Amino acid sequence: MNNIPNSKYGWFGNYSSWNEVNSLCKGYDDALIFDKVKQASLDVKNGLALFERDSVLFYEEEFDQDFLNILEILSKEKQELNILDFGGALGSLYFQYKSKFDKFKKISWNIVEQKHYVDFGKSNLENDNLRFHYTIEDCLKENKSINIILLSSVISYFEKPYDLLKKVIALKLEYILIDKTIFCNHEIDILTLQIVPPTIYDASYPCWILNENNLVNFLSVHYTIVHQYYPYGKTSIEISNKTAYFKAILFKIKQQ
Numbered sequence: 001m002n003n004i005p006n007s008k009y010g011w012f013g014n015y016s017s018w019n020e021v022n023s024l025c026k027g028y029d030d031a032l033i034f035d036k037v038k039q040a041s042l043d044v045k046n047g048l049a050l051f052e053r054d055s056v057l058f059y060e061e062e063f064d065q066d067f068l069n070i071l072e073i074l075s076k077e078k079q080e081l082n083i084l085d086f087g088g089a090l091g092s093l094y095f096q097y098k099s100k101f102d103k104f105k106k107i108s109w110n111i112v113e114q115k116h117y118v119d120f121g122k123s124n125l126e127n128d129n130l131r132f133h134y135t136i137e138d139c140l141k142e143n144k145s146i147n148i149i150l151l152s153s154v155i156s157y158f159e160k161p162y163d164l165l166k167k168v169i170a171l172k173l174e175y176i177l178i179d180k181t182i183f184c185n186h187e188i189d190i191l192t193l194q195i196v197p198p199t200i201y202d203a204s205y206p207c208w209i210l211n212e213n214n215l216v217n218f219l220s221v222h223y224t225i226v227h228q229y230y231p232y233g234k235t236s237i238e239i240s241n242k243t244a245y246f247k248a249i250l251f252k253i254k255q256q
Contacts (some may be wrong), residue, residue, distance in 0.1 A: 008195065009195040009196060009197045009198070010194070010195060010237070010239075011182070011192040011193070011194050011207060011209065011237060011239045011244065012192060012193045012194075012195065012239070012240075013191075013192055013193050013240060014190055014191065014192065014239075014240040014242075015191040015192065015193065015206070016191070017191075018159045018191065018206055021191060021192070021193050021206035022206050024193055024204065025193065025203075025204045025205050025206060026202065026203050026204050030202075030203060032201070032202070033055070033201045033202075033203055034116060034117070036055035036201055037052070037054070037055045037089060037090055037117075038090070038120055038124075039055075040052035040055045040056070040057055041090040041091065041120075041124075041125060042124065043057060044057070044095050045124070045125060050095070050096070050099075051092060051095040051096040051098075052090075052092055052095070053092050053096070054089075054092075054196075054200050054201070055200060055201055056199075056200055058096075061099065062096065063096075063097065063100065064231055066227070066229040066231070066248065067097070067179070067231075067248075068097070068100060069227070070177060070227060070250055071097070071100070073226070073227070073250070074147065074148055074175065075103075075104050078105070078106075079103070079104050079105040079106070080104060080105055080106040080107075080108070080145070081101070081104050081106070081107050081108065081109065082106075082108045082110075082143060082145040082146045082147050082148070083108065083109050083110060083146070083148055083150055084110050084112065084136065084139055084140075084146045084148065084149045084150065084173070085109060085110065085111045085112070085150045085152070086112045086136065086149055086150065086151055086154060086168075087112070087113060087151070087152070087153075087154035087157075088111040088112070088113065088150070088152070089111070089113065089117065090111075090113075090117060090120065090121055090125060091109070091111060091121070091125060091130055093150070093152060094109045094111075094129075094130055101129070107129040108129065108131070108143055108145065108146070109129055109130050109131070110131045110132075110133055110139045110142075110143055110146065111130070111131070111132050111133065112132075112133045112134070112135060112136055112138075112139055113132065115134060117132070118132040118133065118134050131143075136149075136167070136171070140171070146173060147173055147174040147175060148173060148174065148175035148176070148177060149168055149171065149173050149175075149176055149177070150177050150179060151168070151176070151177065151178050151179065151181070152177075152179040152180050152181075153179070153180040153181060154181075155178065155181060155208075155210070156181060156182055156207050156208045156209065156210065157205055157206070157207060157208075158208075159206070161208055161210060162218060165215075165218060165219065169219065169222050169223070172253065173253070174252060174253050175250060175251065175252055175253070176219065176223060176250075176251040177248065177249075177250050177251075178215075178248065178249050178251070179231065179248040180231050180232075180246055180248060181210070181246065181247060181248070181249075182207070182209050182210075182237075182244050182245070182246055183209065183210055183211070183212040183215070183244065183245060183246070183247050184209045184210070184211060184212070184239075184242055184243065184244045184245075185211065185212060185213070185243070186209075186211060186242045186243075187211065188211065189208055189209065189210050189211055189214070190208070190209040190239065190240065190242055190244070191206065191207075191208055191209075192206075192207050192208075192209060192239060192240075193205075193206065193207070194206075194207040209239065209242075209244045212247065216249070219251055222253060222254055223251035223252060223253055223254060224251065224252055224254055225249055225250070225251055226250050226251070226252045227249075227250040228247065228248065228249045228250065229247070229248050230245065230246060230247055230248075231246055231247070231248050232246045
């Protein structure tokens with residue numbers, strides 16, 4: 001069995017099962033983490049910061065031009081944004097890019113999250129443009145104009161990421177954006193233990209580092225790539241003698 005490294009953070013090991021890693025972890029549903037994210041989100045709402053990411057407050061604008069280009073692609077015909085942000089916490093990306101929304105006639109940013117996040121979001125953060133939902137089905141019932149699902153740093157944290165992708169494909173939405181996701185070119189997926197820097201919060205999770213080619217081939221039956229980029233530049237990470245990197249890929253559904 002792999003052991004948790006002392007006084008280190010990042011991605012470690014090459015585990016054989018999800019349960020093995022999970023037994024070592026302190027995860028995203030921890031109450032202290034939730035409290036930190038809640039407070040940071042309220043600070044953003046009250047104008048004390050521009051946005052938060054993983055409970056860390058940001059006081060200056062920060063935009064990814066590639067992500068902005070994707071928003072332009074989505075709104076090209078109707079000047080509307082109709083986004084399903086799956087695993088979008090308490091609106092981190094929404095608030096980060098909010099100042100860029102003036103050019104759009106309609107904004108519908110819909111977050112699907114864990115129940116306690118949705119409960120808090122509905123009570124404290126919802127507005128005309130931002131909505132929180134307990135399930136994907138609830139979201140699509142309320143807003144039939146959704147044309148993209150955003151999976152930002154999320155699929156790696158599911159025990160069975162390809163089962164999630166099967167459900168996403170079955171929605172037949174026009175676009176799928178897999179954003180800020182860690183990949184590798186190793187022949188098989190790598191299951192790691194991710195330890196979060198203590199300057200953010202005290203947490204650790206099982207994290208899949210997926211083979212990029214396998215994921216692209218899985219989606220390419222129904223979708224084609226229309227844009228891709230490296231959200232953190234071409235920085236690589238060495239994990240168990242394997243090289244990993246972060247990438248974002250926008251897929252568009254194929255015409256039947």
